[in-house]
Amino acid sequence: MIKESTLRAGDEPASKTRIHAVYLQLRRDILHGKLLPGARLPVEHLRAEYGVSAGTVREALSLLVADALVTPEGQRGFWVAQASEDDLIDVTNTRMQLESAGLRQAIERGDDAWEAGIVAAFHRLSLVEDKTGRPLEGRLDEWELRNQDFHDALIAACPSRWTKRFRSILYHQHERYRRISLSQGAGDRNVHAEHEAIMAATLKRDADLACRLIEQHIAATRDLVFRVGVNGSADLAAPSAGAPAKSS
Amino acid sequence: MIKESTLRAGDEPASKTRIHAVYLQLRRDILHGKLLPGARLPVEHLRAEYGVSAGTVREALSLLVADALVTPEGQRGFWVAQASEDDLIDVTNTRMQLESAGLRQAIERGDDAWEAGIVAAFHRLSLVEDKTGRPLEGRLDEWELRNQDFHDALIAACPSRWTKRFRSILYHQHERYRRISLSQGAGDRNVHAEHEAIMAATLKRDADLACRLIEQHIAATRDLVFRVGVNGSADLAAPSAGAPAKSS
């Protein structure tokens, strides 16, 4: 339910329009796994739940197509984008490539303010995690936001808006899988140390090392998800509900 | 004006829905430069022009956001995405990276059918261009479609859907710039020979050479656009019409 106050909550207006508010809410619900991969998104139900008209829901869903979080099909409606082991491999490999490219470009061009941004983001992240980088109890959402801030800060000095755009899409795709691994334990992995090593290499302007470390960091998440999801990809998706084929 | 027959024209239904038909029409108009970069897209005018309701137009525009061809702004409407020299550089560099990655993966995995697809696409393309690769008179649109088929065929065997998705977005972004260079002459460039060399290296499974050639091919288009657009980027965009800042 989108309350009127939601539109004006916080330090700044959350959304100028109801469409944008519904978009943000749906986006959050998908990224957090409340709406499972492959799940149908019945406009009629969402209309009732959010208290807006069908057209408003449709438009919000259409905007989520750009984030690759929703797939539309004419006359049949909308679905949460699918997730699968194959997709995780692809997301991982492609993200490794783009993060790496972005980080390399940032290292070439970054100035002191950029470095300060990284240090600050790392510090904020450290405050909501234990020494191994596990999110503190009840602060997973906060950790996720600060994790994103940290990764955004690493490539903030990259001049390529396209690289950053695609990378961001994949970062969030990865988030859908990452939450599975975080909620089930990170094994013996020390995410905090990984972040710190990436930061150190970056500040030292060692592009090759930094890129190798970020790639390993990303690959490790994939490996962890595979380990906890090894029972099969049933854990990754909603029971099939007339789900369309994967979009091209 | 979307005619009823448009929805059922050709060998297959063009669109199941009016939204999709408007989406395709708008997409074509933007890619062809009929709707200039930075131009406002007034819903009220488009509604009248296409003979559909405002909500239908809005939804079609929202779907174009995914293609990075339209930028929305709450309460202010929609705009054709901006174009600029900086953007062309970014599109080019990022596309070079993704095409190259896609081609390399395709070369690793492609089978005989993939090779046949490339040869066939090259052949079809050759039939609508002169010996230097200039489109034949009055067949620019056809050439563009077959050019796309050729480039799609090159990476058809790439397993990474994400690479192909992002690459496709950039291919079309590049198209907006490419039409400028084609309509103003390709100088002494031999696009046909470039395609042929790329194909030869690809069929020979020489990934390093093929990737270097495709990157040069893409860079050459950028250089050409710069040459013909050297009067400044006024040629690239509509007069500013309350255009929003470039989207992040």
Add this chain to the structure above:
DNA sequence: GCCAACTAAAATATCGATATTTTTGATTTT
């Protein structure tokens, strides 16, 4: 001349009704 305030016109965003399509379940045919 510049800026703030105000108003009317223009445009955007949203609604709920309804036309259209798909899905579901029952029945009939093979």
Add this chain to the structure above:
DNA sequence: AAAATCAAAAATATCGATATTTTAGTTGGC
């Protein structure tokens, strides 16, 4: 038992009216 057909229910897509916001132009004060 499986496949085809049909009708009703459910859902999607679209419309046009209207509430809301922005834009453009005018006026007045400094």
